[in-house]
Amino acid sequence: MTDDTVDADSDLGFDPAVSDRDVPTAARAARASKAPSSSRGGGLRSKVSRKVSSVLVLIGALAAVGGGYSLLAPSSSADQTALSAADVETGRQLYESSCITCHGSNLQGVQGRGPSLIGVGSAATYFQVSTGRMPAAGQGATNNRKPAKFNEQQTQQIAAYVGSVGGGPQVPTGDLRGNPQNISDGGELFRLNCASCHNFAGKGAPLSAGKVAPSLNNATDLQLYTAMLSGPENMPVFSDNQITPDQKKAIIDYIQNLKASKDPGGAGLDRIGPVSEGLLIWTAGLGVLMVAILWIGRKS
Ligand code: HEC
Numbered sequence: 001m002t003d004d005t006v007d008a009d010s011d012l013g014f015d016p017a018v019s020d021r022d023v024p025t026a027a028r029a030a031r032a033s034k035a036p037s038s039s040r041g042g043g044l045r046s047k048v049s050r051k052v053s054s055v056l057v058l059i060g061a062l063a064a065v066g067g068g069y070s071l072l073a074p075s076s077s078a079d080q081t082a083l084s085a086a087d088v089e090t091g092r093q094l095y096e097s098s099c100i101t102c103h104g105s106n107l108q109g110v111q112g113r114g115p116s117l118i119g120v121g122s123a124a125t126y127f128q129v130s131t132g133r134m135p136a137a138g139q140g141a142t143n144n145r146k147p148a149k150f151n152e153q154q155t156q157q158i159a160a161y162v163g164s165v166g167g168g169p170q171v172p173t174g175d176l177r178g179n180p181q182n183i184s185d186g187g188e189l190f191r192l193n194c195a196s197c198h199n200f201a202g203k204g205a206p207l208s209a210g211k212v213a214p215s216l217n218n219a220t221d222l223q224l225y226t227a228m229l230s231g232p233e234n235m236p237v238f239s240d241n242q243i244t245p246d247q248k249k250a251i252i253d254y255i256q257n258l259k260a261s262k263d264p265g266g267a268g269l270d271r272i273g274p275v276s277e278g279l280l281i282w283t284a285g286l287g288v289l290m291v292a293i294l295w296i297g298r299k300s
């Protein structure tokens with residue numbers, strides 16, 4: 001019977017759990033009314049029960065994954081929000097082994113080597129260390145992005161230590177993406193505040209005096225946020241008064257979305273195809289007209 005073949009087609013072992021919700025109620029009702037008919041044949045019934053048990057297995061698996069995730073995810077974000085005194089202490093030790101020579105034993109700075117970090121804040125420190133700019137390679141070296149020396153946790157710990165001395169803008173926690181509906185606001189803010197240096201597609205651009213605004217391609221959400229909060233080198237600081245946290249999130253949404261979509265728009269040089277085609281048609285058309293005019297002229 002037809003019901004059977006339909007079932008056979010869709011019997012992938014896992015279709016009902018996902019599709020049932022999307023199935024229009026009429027179809028669901030139809031499916032429900034199918035159930036009694038299944039009592040007609042034992043084979044069909046066992047098939048239904050097999051299906052039900054595979055659904056149960058799937059639900060169980062989903063629950064396990066979800067449970068595992070919720071066990072892991074909140075704990076890691078909890079670590080981030082509630083960096084403990086022990087984390088600050090570990091951060092201090094890391095600081096003393098990698099930063100002290102240039103920034104001093106009390107973050108007061110070392111003349112000719114590195115500026116004071118008192119009140120610089122955890123956000124600036126997170127940005128500098130996570131993008132590999134710090135620890136600086138040496139005196140007068142330009143501090144471009146390079147592979148980070150510390151892992152995420154250590155970076156947070158160093159940032160927490162620096163942030164514990166004199167305050168300053170803090171590393172934000174939680175989701176740094178705004179509402180996808182804000183992407184166009186983000187684009188507007190990006191063009192207003194960032195594009196002049198980083199290029200309208202975030203590809204980066206040279207600034208005056210040999211400085212460069214780097215590409216934003218490698219920047220994570222948190223790096224984008226902390227860059228805005230701290231304004232490294234020639235970049236201005238965008239405090240929460242100038243660009244609110246929600247606006248910062250909209251900008252991040254926009255930039256990350258721009259990177260995700262392969263075609264950022266604009267006039268790419270490799271996109272002259274349609275133009276040359278149009279040109280060809282235009283000249284060819286003109287040529288035909290010229291011939292026609294000459295022909296008419298000769299006739300008269
Ligand atoms: C070789 C010397 C050197 C070492 C080592 C070094 N720094 Fe720096 N750091 C500098 C210099 C010079 C600057 C200022 C120039 C610049 O921003 O590029 C700076 C700037 C910074 C800033 C930005 C300050 C601001 O006002 O925004 C932070 C934050 C920072 N360093 C943190 C660290 C941390 C954390 C470490 C260790 C993991 C470290 N630095 C290791 C030399 C150093």
Ligand code: HEC
Pocket residue numbers: 131133143144145190193194195196197198207211212213214215216217218219223224227228232233234235236238251
């Ligand atoms: C006046 C020019 C200027 C403006 C405007 C500007 N930036 Fe920057 N930006 C820079 C420069 C210069 C650097 C490199 C700093 C350094 O290397 O220490 C930088 C670095 C960054 C980085 C680090 C990139 C990486 O991967 O290392 C991010 C992220 C960033 N900017 C985001 C933004 C955002 C978002 C805006 C707009 C809200 C913005 N910038 C506006 C000049 C600018």
